[in-house]
Amino acid sequence: MSDPERVQKYLQQSHDKIFESNRKWAEEQKAKNPEFFEKLSAGQSPEYLWIGCSDSRIPAEAITGLGPGEMFIHRNIANLVCNTDLNVMSVVNYAVRHLKVKHIVVCGHYGCGGVKAAMTPQDLGLLNPWLRNIRDVYRLHEDELDTIKEDGPRYDRLVELNVMEQARNVIKTAAIQQAYKRDGFPIVHAWVFGFNDGLLKDLKLDFESELAKIQKIYNLPS
Amino acid sequence: MASYQDPLDRIVAGNRVYAQHTTEQDPTAFVELSKGQAPEILWIGCADSRVPETTVCNCRPGDIFVHRNIANTVHADDLNAASVVEYAVAFLKVRKVVVCGHTKCGGAVASLGDADLGVTLNTWLHPVRELRRKHKTELERLLDDDARAVRVAELNVHQSLDVLKQHPAIKKAINERGLSLHGLIYDIGQGQLRLLEETSSKKSNGLWSPN
Known part of the structure; x- marks a missing residue:
């Protein structure tokens, strides 16, 4: 078989795999609970909004043991929350104002390719403006990061600091500040996922005190 | 549990x-x-909690690179989605890009009307509402709003695919290594994915013809 043919066949197989898997999954769910899909059809009321990395190794619902209908999800390169990004801001708005989620989790992960790429001394074209936000996080924490001599641990710390900074960016929004004032939720969390053990690490962002600090400058409560 | x-x-x-x-x-x-990671698929789907891609495709961590936003919409001027595409296509070299819409989509339902959702969501959903206006005649013929929302979701998937086809990394990968793009609709009431027929290629010049 010639190479293009083999490639074509391979592409078809990897494509069909998804549909086969999906049919298998749907049958399993129906066998377990015949009304499973009917109930989902009625609507969603997730308790959580997850803002995570696009990285294929961190399917949010799978690593938290949640099923369909339980977690509203936005995933982008390096789990960034940029104030001028209409995409993430629409997700936050919808999740907070319409779905009234209780928790917002910003979750990064060690070994993040986006964070590493951002610190690479190289022109990455289209990715430059997006990854620039990570360099800005580095600049905010330059003194601390510069004391870490080895690359690996320094990247890992930057991953943590980036998550904290993005969680702050969520707290800076009017949607969060107004909902929290009215309802006492949502609460914003900063977590990191580690591939070495598959566990989530809570960076212990103190939401109340962080909100108070942020509102000194970014105060939009009404 | x-x-x-x-x-x-x-x-x-x-x-x-x-x-x-x-x-x-x-x-x-x-x-x-x-x-x-070496995922073969980039999945652009809805943020809706009922469509967790890895679960509904019975896949494992590492299989699918993911971007999810409100109504799986790809805007030409959106740096967020464009960065995900650049990373997935130019660096990870995924073999397939899929855009997956779904039935019962809140974004599609909201796009059937012009209710004020606040300036952020109004702006984000504007292109989807434009689709509704463009395809008014076809949509009016449909039985009910459920059917209209599904059709708007399909049209929106095609529109996102058209925008993606203009992404420089995608153009390059289509020519150089046979990357392909596909539209899907996930039926929440059935738990099943449906592959959309390739109908948008004729319209990739940006022109639209009424149905």
């Missing part, structure tokens, strides 16, 4: 179970995942 008072306890406990199960089934699973 056991019931928890605090929803946060639930997912933290869920994660422990996940980590334990994964290691029990394959003691080297996390060692392998630590090495890197």
Whole structure:
């Protein structure tokens, strides 16, 4: 078989795999609970909004043991929350104002390719403006990061600091500040996922005190 | 799953179970995942909690690179989605890009009318509402709003695919290594994916013809 043919066949197989898997999954769910899909059809009321990395190794619902209908999800390169990004801001708005989620989790992960790429001394074209936000996080924490001599641990710390900074960016929004004032939720969390053990690490962002600090400058409560 | 008072306890406990199960089934699973990712598929889907891509496709961590936003919409001027595409296509070299819409989509339903959703969401959904206006005649012929929302979701998937085809990394990968793009609709009431026929190629010049 010639190479293009083999490639074509391979592409078809990897494509069909998804549909086969999906049919298998749907049958399993129906066998377990015949009304499973009917109930989902009625609507969603997730308790959580997850803002995570696009990285294929961190399917949010799978690593938290949640099923369909339980977690509203936005995933982008390096789990960034940029104030001028209409995409993430629409997700936050919808999740907070319409779905009234209780928790917002910003979750990064060690070994993040986006964070590493951002610190690479190289022109990455289209990715430059997006990854620039990570360099800005580095600049905010330059003194601390510069004391870490080895690359690996320094990247890992930057991953943590980036998550904290993005969680702050969520707290800076009017949607969060107004909902929290009215309802006492949502609460914003900063977590990191580690591939070495598959566990989530809570960076212990103190939401109340962080909100108070942020509102000194970014105060939009009404 | 056991019931928890605090929803946060639930997912933290869920994660422990996940980590334990994964290691029990394959003691080297996390060692392998630590090495890197080589997903074959970029999935652009809706943020809707009922369409978790890895679960509904019965896939494993590492299989699918993911961007999810409100109504799986790709805007030409959106740096967020464009960066995901650039990373997935130019660096990870995924073989397939899929855009997956779904039935019962809140964004599609909202796009059937012009209710004020606040300036952020109004702006984000504007292109989807424009689709509704463009395809007014076809949509009016449909039985009910459920059917109209599904059709708007389909049209929106095609529109996102058209925008993606203009992305420089995608153009290059289509020509150089046979990357392909596909539209899907996930039926929430059935739990099943449906592949959309390739109908948008004729319209890639940006012209629109009324139905």
